[in-house]
Ligand code: HEC
Ligand code: HEC
Ligand code: HEC
Ligand code: HEC
Ligand code: HEC
Ligand code: HEC
Ligand code: HEC
C-alpha cells in the first residue's frame with residue numbers, strides 16, 4: 001500500500017455542492033444590496049413631511065387610509081405645511097359638506113378650495129376649454145345656472161360649438177352609458193356643488209400632486225386618444241415622442257415651473273408645447289392660449305387672438321428649432337389645414353343639396369349617409385389636421401386623408417342613389 005493510496009480522495013460532489021451554495025448565498029447578498037440601493041424614484045426621494053405629525057386627521061388616517069397619508073406626506077404641498085384640513089375642512093353649511101369626526105369635510109375638495117392658494121392657475125383654467133366649455137360640449141348650455149352661463153358666455157374662445165349633434169349622440173346612448181364615456185373625459189370642466197368649475201385632479205392625481213406625473217404625456221392620454229382626437233398616438237410616432245420614449249427617463253421632470261429649458265427637456269412633450277413655461281413663454285393653465293386654429297371644427301377657422309397665440313407657441317419651438325424652420329413648418333401646416341377644409345366643404349355641399357331636396361332624414365344619426373358625413377370631418381378630417389400639426393405622418397395619411405377620400409366617394413355614391421330613387 002502506498003501512502004498516496006491510503007489518502008482519502010477529494011469528494012468532488014460535496015465540494016461542488018458547498019461551493020454552489022456559497023455562490024448562491026453570495027448572489028443573494030448582491031441581489032438584496034442592489035434592490036435596497038436602487039435610486040429612489042422622484043417623490044420617494046423626498047422625506048415624509050408627515051412622519052412626526054400629531055394632526056388628528058393624519059394620525060387616524062394613517063390607520064384608516066395609509067396610502068393617502070403616505071402619498072400626501074411626500075408631496076411638496078405637505079412639505080410647505082398645507083394640511084389635510086386646508087383642503088377638506090369646511091363650514092357646516094358649505095355645499096357638499098358631510099359631517100365627519102366632529103367637523104365638516106368635503107369628500108371631494110372643489111376648485112374653489114384650490115383657488116384659495118392658486119388663483120392664477122384657476123383663473124387661466126376658467127378661461128380655457130378645459131373649463132366649462134368641456135362640460136357644455138356634452139350636456140349643452142340650456143340647464144346651466146345663470147352665473148355659470150354668464151361665465152361661459154364671457155370666454156372668448158369658449159363658445160365655438162359648431163355642431164350640436166353630439167349632444168344628441170349622448171342622449172341616444174343614455175346616461176347609464178355616457179356616465180362612463182363622454183362624462184369621464186368631459187368632467188374636466190364639470191361644476192361642483194359650490195359652482196366652482198373644473199377638476200384639477202384630472203391631471204394632478206391626488207394625493208401626490210407631483211409635477212413629474214402631471215408633466216408626462218401619459219397624463220393627457222387619459223382623454224386625448226382615439227379616432228376623433230388621436231393626439232397621443234400621433235405624439236408617439238413623432239420625433240418628439242420618440243425622443244421622450246427613448247430618453248425621457250433622463251429628463252428633469254421635477255424642474256421648478258417657469259424655468260424650464262432645453263437642458264431639462266431636450267424634446268417637446270404635450271405639456272411643454274401647450275402649458276409649461278418654456279423659453280420666452282410663461283406657464284399657463286389655459287390650453288388654448290397657444291393655438292391659432294379651431295382644429296376640432298368641421299371647417300377650421302382662426303381663433304379670436306390667433307396671432308398672439310402663434311407668437312406664444314413659436315417662442316416655445318424656437319428654444320429648440322431655428323426661426324426659419326418653424327415659419328416654414330407653420331406655412332405648410334396652414335396650407336394642409338385649408339386642404340382638409342376643402343374636402344369637408346365638398347361633403348357639406350353634397351349634403352346641403354340633398355337636405356334642400358328633402359332626401360336626408362331630419363333626425364341626426366339615423367341613416368348611413370349621416371354617419372359617413374359625420375366621420376368624414378369628426379374622425380378623419382380632425383385626425384389629418386392633428387397629424388399635420390403634431391408630426392404624425394401615418395395619421396395624416398392612412399388614418400386621415402385616405403379615409404376622407406374614401407368617405408367622400410361613398411357619400412357621392414349614396415347621394416346618387418338617393419337622387420335616382422327620387423327621380424332627380
Ligand atoms: C378617528 C379617526 C378619524 C379621524 C380623526 C379623521 N378621520 Fe377621516 N375617515 C376616517 C375613516 C375610518 C374614514 C373612512 C370611512 C369609510 O370608509 O366609510 C374616513 C373618511 C374620510 C373622508 C372621506 C369621506 C367620504 O364621505 O367619502 C375624508 C375626506 C376624510 N376622512 C378626511 C378627514 C379629515 C380632513 C380629517 C381631519 C379633520 C379626518 N378625516 C379625521 C377616520 C378618521
Ligand atoms: C391639496 C388638497 C388636498 C389635501 C391637502 C388633502 N386632500 Fe384628500 N382629497 C383631495 C382631492 C382633490 C380628493 C379627491 C376628490 C375627487 O376624487 O373628486 C381627495 C380625496 C380624499 C379622500 C376620499 C377619496 C378616497 O380615495 O378615499 C380622503 C379619505 C382624503 N382625501 C383624505 C385626506 C387626508 C387624510 C389628507 C391629509 C393626509 C388629505 N386628504 C389631504 C385633496 C386634498
Ligand atoms: C392652503 C393653501 C393651498 C391649497 C388649498 C392648495 N394648495 Fe397647492 N400648493 C400650496 C403651496 C404652498 C404649494 C407650493 C409648494 C412648493 O412650491 O414647494 C403648492 C403647490 C402645488 C402644486 C405644485 C407641486 C410641486 O411639486 O411643485 C400643485 C400641482 C398644487 N399645489 C395643486 C393643488 C390643487 C390641485 C389644489 C386643490 C385640490 C391645491 N393645490 C390646494 C398651497 C395650497
Ligand atoms: C376619451 C375621452 C372622450 C370621450 C369619451 C368623449 N370626448 Fe368629446 N372630446 C374629447 C377631447 C379630448 C376633445 C378635444 C378635441 C380637440 O380639441 O382636438 C373633445 C371634443 C368634443 C367636442 C368638440 C368641442 C366642443 O366643445 O364643441 C364635443 C362637442 C364633444 N367632445 C362631445 C362629446 C360627446 C357628446 C361625447 C359622448 C358621446 C364625447 N365627447 C366623448 C374627449 C372625449
Ligand atoms: C390638463 C392637465 C392639468 C389640469 C387639468 C390642471 N393642471 Fe395644474 N399643472 C399641469 C402641468 C402639466 C403642470 C406643470 C407645468 C410646468 O411644466 O411647469 C401644472 C402645474 C401646476 C401648479 C404648479 C405651477 C407653478 O407655476 O408652480 C399648480 C399650483 C397647479 N398646476 C394647480 C392646478 C389647479 C389649481 C388646477 C385646477 C384648476 C390644475 N392645476 C389643473 C397640468 C394640469
Ligand atoms: C380628463 C380628460 C382630459 C385630460 C386628462 C386632458 N384633457 Fe385636454 N381636453 C379635454 C377635453 C374634453 C377637451 C375639449 C374641450 C372642448 O373643446 O369642449 C380638451 C381640449 C384640449 C385642448 C384644446 C383646447 C382648445 O382651446 O381648443 C388642448 C390643447 C388640450 N386639451 C391639451 C391637454 C394637455 C396638454 C393635457 C395633459 C397635460 C390634457 N389636455 C389633458 C380633456 C382632457
Ligand atoms: C411640438 C409641440 C407639440 C406637442 C409635443 C404636442 N402638441 Fe398639440 N398642438 C401643437 C400645435 C402647433 C397645434 C396646432 C396649433 C394651432 O392651431 O395653431 C396643436 C394642436 C393640439 C390640439 C388641437 C386643438 C384644436 O384646435 O382642436 C390638441 C387637443 C392638442 N394639440 C393636444 C396635444 C396633446 C394631448 C399632446 C401630447 C399627446 C400634444 N398636443 C403634443 C403642438 C404640440
Ligand code: HEC
Nearest residue numbers: 239240243262265266267268273313316317319320329391
Ligand atoms: C424642447 C425642444 C423642442 C421643442 C420645444 C420643439 N421641438 Fe421639434 N424637435 C425637437 C427634436 C429633438 C426633434 C428631432 C430632431 C431630429 O430629427 O434629429 C424635433 C423635430 C421636429 C420636427 C421634424 C419632424 C420629422 O419628422 O423630421 C418638426 C417638424 C418639429 N420638431 C416641429 C416643432 C414645432 C412646430 C415645435 C413647436 C410647436 C417644436 N418642434 C418644438 C425638439 C423640440
